[in-house]
Amino acid sequence: DGGITQSPKYLFRKEGQNVTLSCEQNLNHDAMYWYRQDPGQGLRLIYYSQIVNDFQKGDIAEGYSVSREKKESFPLTVTSAQKNPTAFYLCASTHDRGANYGYTFGSGTRLTVV
């Protein structure tokens, strides 16, 4: 079955470390997105990419970086510059900019700073 796979499901980071969250899709979608969700909060856009080798900053890009070397993959790196990285991270994709079919979401990665 087609879908989006996020890994790992749980991730623990020490202060000052960079960590990378994986997002892979086999839906042949062009556009991919990263969102951050804090407890009891809505979703905030971190980065998005509409085509391979191109991506744009979202509303809260500081302290994060991404790459889009392959259509299927859109990894997110949480750098040590992100001062409050503990959150639930969601990856999404769509093939028509979301207008008719919406986004397909992964099951999320919960990142905790220890």
Place this chain on the structure above:
Amino acid sequence: GNSVTQMEGPVTLSEEAFLTINCTYTATGYPSLFWYVQYPGEGLQLLLKATKADDKGSNKGFEATYRKETTSFHLEKGSVQVSDSAVYFCALSDSNFNKFYFGSGTKLNVKP
């Protein structure tokens, strides 16, 4: 600009009660509108959608009608079940800008 406003939660109902979760939006152009559901510890799942004014989206007993005149997309269900307990997000897609705009989410608790 584009934005989505949802009613504050949590909403607590008894099983078989009628559900309404209000959603209003501000948008340029002609957005598509969506409701997503999120169960604890999981990602968001598309519940229903409407792509133009007066369209009614429906799924699993849930319904929402795209009302352009009132800029609303309220979610309704005639008889909720305990298994409907989740967080519900209203969202709009403005294809011109390639972005989704989400509401803050409304938590629904259904008691047996």
